[in-house]
Amino acid sequence: MKFELDNVELYFGQKQVLYSIYFKAETGKITGLLGPNGSGKSSLMRVFFGNLNCHNKLVRINDQGTLKPLYKKHRVKLLPQHDFLPNNINFKKIFNFFEVEWSYFVQTFPSFEKYSSEKIGKLSGGEKRLISVWLILKSPAELVLLDEPFTHLSPLYIEIIKKEMTAEKENKGIVISDHMYHDIVEISDDLYFLKNGNIKKIADKEALKGLGYC
Ligand SMILES: Nc1ncnc2c1ncn2[C@@H]1O[C@H](COP(=O)(O)OP(=O)(O)OP(=O)(O)O)[C@@H](O)[C@H]1O
Numbered sequence: 001m002k003f004e005l006d007n008v009e010l011y012f013g014q015k016q017v018l019y020s021i022y023f024k025a026e027t028g029k030i031t032g033l034l035g036p037n038g039s040g041k042s043s044l045m046r047v048f049f050g051n052l053n054c055h056n057k058l059v060r061i062n063d064q065g066t067l068k069p070l071y072k073k074h075r076v077k078l079l080p081q082h083d084f085l086p087n088n089i090n091f092k093k094i095f096n097f098f099e100v101e102w103s104y105f106v107q108t109f110p111s112f113e114k115y116s117s118e119k120i121g122k123l124s125g126g127e128k129r130l131i132s133v134w135l136i137l138k139s140p141a142e143l144v145l146l147d148e149p150f151t152h153l154s155p156l157y158i159e160i161i162k163k164e165m166t167a168e169k170e171n172k173g174i175v176i177s178d179h180m181y182h183d184i185v186e187i188s189d190d191l192y193f194l195k196n197g198n199i200k201k202i203a204d205k206e207a208l209k210g211l212g213y214c
Pocket of ligand 1: 012017035036037038039040041042043044
């Protein structure tokens with residue numbers, strides 16, 4: 001499947017944040033979105049997802065325009081930067097809700113087995129972030145938008161998540177934004193760079209240096 005976002009113009013009050021943005025995500029690809037703090041990466045993801053209104057945008061799925069927000073029409077999931085999991089729900093319930101297999105998760109992260117009948121509130125901040133990333137990444141969606149999935153994760157967890165992303169892209173489009181640019185560059189098939197409200201498709205890490213990002 002191909003998901004395209006075109007002609008995005010976003011303002012907050014008088015301030016224009018995004019100018020004529022084009023962005024594409026596809027099944028079989030990890031699409032990386034890089035850019036300095038405040039350049040509009042989270043806003044762009046929310047516009048794509050459909051829960052942030054903007055002055056202008058076109059969304060196309062497999063070349064067909066659609067007016068309905070993606071989250072209402074298709075199985076699209078967004079991992080926001082903030083914590084969204086309720087503390088008082090237990091693990092099994094939350095995995096069932098997201099239609100994600102608990103057994104494969106504990107096989108991958110055996111130290112979580114002890115939590116199987118516990119509530120989410122028992123976790124540390126980093127553990128909770130890991131669960132959030134896993135639930136969105138592994139959910140049966142056609143497109144997942146991951147806003148800073150590596151933040152608060154240990155290096156070991158980041159390596160495992162990167163491997164799982166590469167496996168999951170066979171079934172879904174994956175968009176990922178993070179400041180851990182080494183990781184993003186390593187796993188992305190396509191890369192976009194956002195700065196001063198303008199977006200540019202970039203070839204590799206060398207191009208990022210040329211743009212003054214690293
Ligand atoms: N609800 C809002 N109201 C007003 N301004 C906003 C709002 N949300 C974001 N902004 C502004 O829009 C710009 C882009 O913010 P956004 O969070 O999309 O950037 P970002 O690239 O994701 O930043 P970071 O990497 O720091 O998370 C910033 O200048 C921010 O202050």
